[in-house]
Amino acid sequence: xxxxxIDAMGGDHGPEVTISGLQKVVERRTDARFLIxxxxxxxxxxxxxxxxxxxxxxxxxxxxxxxxxxxxxxxLRRGRLKSSMWRSIQAVRxxxxxxxxxxxxxxxxxxxxxxxxxxxxxxxxxxxVAIWPTTRGESLVLDVGATIGADSRQLVDFAILGAAMAxxxxxxxxxxxxxxxxxxxxxxxxxxxxxxxxxxxxxxxxSLNYHGFVEGSDIGKGTVDVVVTExxxxxxxxxxxxxxxxxxxxxxxxxxxxTLMAKIGYLFAxxxxxxxxxxxxxxxxxxxxxxxxNGLVVKSHGGADDEGFAAAVELGYDMGRSKLMDSIRxxxxxxxxxxxxxxxxxxxxxxADD
Amino acid sequence: xxxxxIDAMGGDHGPEVTISGLQKVVERRTDARFLIxxxxxxxxxxxxxxxxxxxxxxxxxxxxxxxxxxxxxxxLRRGRLKSSMWRSIQAVRxxxxxxxxxxxxxxxxxxxxxxxxxxxxxxxxxxxVAIWPTTRGESLVLDVGATIGADSRQLVDFAILGAAMAxxxxxxxxxxxxxxxxxxxxxxxxxxxxxxxxxxxxxxxxSLNYHGFVEGSDIGKGTVDVVVTExxxxxxxxxxxxxxxxxxxxxxxxxxxxTLMAKIGYLFAxxxxxxxxxxxxxxxxxxxxxxxxNGLVVKSHGGADDEGFAAAVELGYDMGRSKLMDSIRxxxxxxxxxxxxxxxxxxxxxxADD
Numbered sequence: 001x002x003x004x005x006i007d008a009m010g011g012d013h014g015p016e017v018t019i020s021g022l023q024k025v026v027e028r029r030t031d032a033r034f035l036i037x038x039x040x041x042x043x044x045x046x047x048x049x050x051x052x053x054x055x056x057x058x059x060x061x062x063x064x065x066x067x068x069x070x071x072x073x074x075x076l077r078r079g080r081l082k083s084s085m086w087r088s089i090q091a092v093r094x095x096x097x098x099x100x101x102x103x104x105x106x107x108x109x110x111x112x113x114x115x116x117x118x119x120x121x122x123x124x125x126x127x128x129v130a131i132w133p134t135t136r137g138e139s140l141v142l143d144v145g146a147t148i149g150a151d152s153r154q155l156v157d158f159a160i161l162g163a164a165m166a167x168x169x170x171x172x173x174x175x176x177x178x179x180x181x182x183x184x185x186x187x188x189x190x191x192x193x194x195x196x197x198x199x200x201x202x203x204x205x206x207s208l209n210y211h212g213f214v215e216g217s218d219i220g221k222g223t224v225d226v227v228v229t230e231x232x233x234x235x236x237x238x239x240x241x242x243x244x245x246x247x248x249x250x251x252x253x254x255x256x257x258x259t260l261m262a263k264i265g266y267l268f269a270x271x272x273x274x275x276x277x278x279x280x281x282x283x284x285x286x287x288x289x290x291x292x293x294n295g296l297v298v299k300s301h302g303g304a305d306d307e308g309f310a311a312a313v314e315l316g317y318d319m320g321r322s323k324l325m326d327s328i329r330x331x332x333x334x335x336x337x338x339x340x341x342x343x344x345x346x347x348x349x350x351x352a353d354d
Numbered sequence: 355x356x357x358x359x360i361d362a363m364g365g366d367h368g369p370e371v372t373i374s375g376l377q378k379v380v381e382r383r384t385d386a387r388f389l390i391x392x393x394x395x396x397x398x399x400x401x402x403x404x405x406x407x408x409x410x411x412x413x414x415x416x417x418x419x420x421x422x423x424x425x426x427x428x429x430l431r432r433g434r435l436k437s438s439m440w441r442s443i444q445a446v447r448x449x450x451x452x453x454x455x456x457x458x459x460x461x462x463x464x465x466x467x468x469x470x471x472x473x474x475x476x477x478x479x480x481x482x483v484a485i486w487p488t489t490r491g492e493s494l495v496l497d498v499g500a501t502i503g504a505d506s507r508q509l510v511d512f513a514i515l516g517a518a519m520a521x522x523x524x525x526x527x528x529x530x531x532x533x534x535x536x537x538x539x540x541x542x543x544x545x546x547x548x549x550x551x552x553x554x555x556x557x558x559x560x561s562l563n564y565h566g567f568v569e570g571s572d573i574g575k576g577t578v579d580v581v582v583t584e585x586x587x588x589x590x591x592x593x594x595x596x597x598x599x600x601x602x603x604x605x606x607x608x609x610x611x612x613t614l615m616a617k618i619g620y621l622f623a624x625x626x627x628x629x630x631x632x633x634x635x636x637x638x639x640x641x642x643x644x645x646x647x648n649g650l651v652v653k654s655h656g657g658a659d660d661e662g663f664a665a666a667v668e669l670g671y672d673m674g675r676s677k678l679m680d681s682i683r684x685x686x687x688x689x690x691x692x693x694x695x696x697x698x699x700x701x702x703x704x705x706a707d708d
Binding site for chain 2: 135145149182190220231233235236241243244248250256259261262265266267269270272273276
C-alpha cells in the first residue's frame with residue numbers, strides 16, 4: 001500500500017482535475033491510498049462524483065488554499081499549518097504519507113517543502129528534477145530551478161540524488177550520470193563542474209556510472225540517464241527546449257495548412273501526426289520532483305489536465321513503492337564513506353612512499 | 355566596396371566549399387572583395403574553377419593550416435603569424451579587410467582573434483553571438499560560449515554589443531534587449547543579472563530598448579531582438595535548442611514512415627515538408643560572430659556547405675557595410691556617458707535636498 005498526500009486545491013483547475021486524475025490512478029494502481037487536503041465545500045461535491053476515489057481516501061478540510069500567483073514568502077505566511085499545500089507536505093513529514101503531490105505554484109511548494117521537511121542530513125540544497133523525453137526514452141535533469149548556482153559538492157549531491165531516482169523510476173541498476181558543461185574536453189568549462197567530475201570519478205560509486213561531461217545537445221539524445229547541472233543553466237535549458245518544441249509545432253501547423261495538397265497529405269497522415277503529438281505531449285511527462293529534503297514532493301504542472309495530474313501521482317507512487325528515500329540515504333552514506341576511504345588510503349600511501 | 359578576409363582552409367571541407375561559397379556571394383554582392391588565405395597548392399586549383407571569384411580576390415599563400423581538432427593553445431603556437439586563420443584575422447587588424455570569415459575551429463579562432471585583435475577599449479571580455487531563428491524572424495543571443503560567467507558590467511557590455519549588431523543586420527532602430535533569467539519577476543534570479551537590469555534601466559539608452567528579464571522559452575518566441583546571458587548558460591541554451599530540433603525531426607521522420615497512409619500523406623504534403631525543412635535549416639542561419647574585439651570576426655559552422663559558408667560571408671558583408679564597429683564604439687561611449695551623467699546628477703540632487 002502506497003499512501004499519497006494530495007493537495008486537491010493546486011493547479012489552474014483545482015479539484016475538478018485533481019480528483020478526476022485520482023480516478024485514473026485508482027484504476028491503474030489498486031494499492032494506492034490518498035490523503036486528500038482541500039476546502040470541504042469545493043472538494044466534497046467533486047469527491048461524490050468519484051466514489052472509487054472516495055473509497056480509498058481520507059479527506060481533511062483546510063481553510064486556506066495557496067494562490068497560483070502568490071509569492072513564496074506570502075504563501076508561507078498565510079498558508080503555513082493551515083493550507084492544503086502545507087498539510088499535504090506535513091503528512092509526509094509526519095510519516096502519514098509516503099509522498100506528496102501538488103499542482104500548486106512551484107515557488108510556494110518549494111518554500112513550504114523546505115520549511116516543513118528540512119534538508120536531508122549531508123545535503124546542502126534541494127534540487128528540482130525534470131523528467132526529460134529523449135530519443136532513447138526518458139532522462140532526468142536536475143537541478144532545473146530549485147536553487148541558483150551550485151558548487152562541486154552540491155553537484156555531486158545532485159548526481160547521487162538523481163541516480164537514486166533514475167534507479168527507482170527507470171529500473172536501471174547503475175544509471176549513467178553526466179555533468180552538463182560547455183564542451184566535452186576535460187579542459188573546458190566551469191571550475192565547479194570540473195571539480196565535481198574529479199570527485200565523481202574518484203569516488204567510483206556502485207550506485208552510479210559517471211559518464212563525464214555532456215553538452216546541451218546530449219540531453220535530447222538521451223546520452224545519459226541523469227544530467228546534472230546547477231539550477232540557473234538547468235532552468236534555462238528546460239525552458240529553451242520547451243520553447244523550441246512549441247516553435248517547431250508552430251512551423252508544422254503552418255506548413256500543413258499552406259496548400260490544398262498539404263491539407264490532403266495531412267488527412268492521409270493523420271495517424272502519424274497523432275503519433276507525433278503524443279511524442280511531443282508534455283502531459284505524459286508531467287511532474288517535477290523535489291529531492292534532497294526529508295520526504296518526497298512531486299510538483300505537477302499547474303495547467304495539467306486529469307491525465308497529466310494522474311501521471312504526476314503515479315510518479316509519486318512509483319518513487320514511494322521503490323523506497324527511494326531509503327536508497328538515497330544509503331547512496332549518500334556510501335559516497336561519503338568512499339571519499340573518506342580514498343583519502344585515508346591516499347594518505348597511507350604517501351606515508352609509505354616516504 | 356566591402357573587403358572580406360577569408361580563411362579558405364577552415365571547415366570540414368576546406369576550399370572546395372569555401373571558394374564555391376564565395377562564388378554565390380559574388381553573384382549577390384557585387385561590391386564584395388576577398389582577401390583569400392590558404393595553402394597555394396590546395397586553393398589555386400579550386401580558384402581556377404571560379405574565375406568570377408578570382409577576379410575580385412587577392413590570394414596569399416600560408417604554409418600552416420589550423421586543424422579542426424587542434425587545441426587553442428596548440429593552434430596559437432603553431433599557427434601564429436603563419437596560418438591562414440591568423441593571416442585573415444591579421445588583415446582585419448591591419449585594416450586591409452573590414453571583416454574576417456573562417457569556418458575553422460571555434461576555440462582556435464577565438465584564441466587567435468583575442469590575441470591578434472585585442473579587446474576594444476572599455477570592453478572586458480568578448481562574446482560569441484548566435485543568430486537564432488524565432489517564430490517572428492531572428493534574434494541575437496550572446497554570449498553562447500566565448501567566456502564562462504559574466505558580471506553585471508560584462509552583461510551590460512553584451513547588451514550594447516548585441517543591440518549594435520541587431521541594428522546593423524536587422525535594421526531595427528532601437529532593438530529590444532532582454533536579460534536571460536530563470537523567472538520574469540524582479541525578485542528572482544542571479545544577482546549579476548539583476549544588477550545588469552538595474553544598470554540598463556538606469557542608463558535608458560537611445561541605442562537599445564531594455565525589455566527586462568526573459569526566460570528560455572522566450573528565445574524561440576522572438577520576445578526580444580537581443581537575448582543577453584553569460585556564456586555557460588548561453589551555450590547550454592543553444593546546444594539544447596539544436597538537440598531538441600534534431601530530436602523532433604527524428605520523431606517526424608519516424609511518424610511519416612510508420613504506415614502506408616503516412617507515406618502517401620507525406621507525398622501529398624511534400625512541399626509542406628520542404629517548407630518545414632527550410633524553416634529548420636541551420637545552414638541559412640549559419641555564422642556566429644565574435645564581438646568586443648578591435649575587429650569583426652565571423653565564425654561559420656565547420657560542417658556548413660557552400661550555401662552555409664556564403665551566408666556567413668554575407669553576414670560579415672552586412673556588418674562591414676553598416677559600419678558596425680563605429681556604431682559599437684559610439685554606443686559604448688554613450689553608455690559610459692549616461693552612467694556618469696546620471697550619477698553626477700544624483701549626487702547634485704542629494705546635495706540640493708540637504
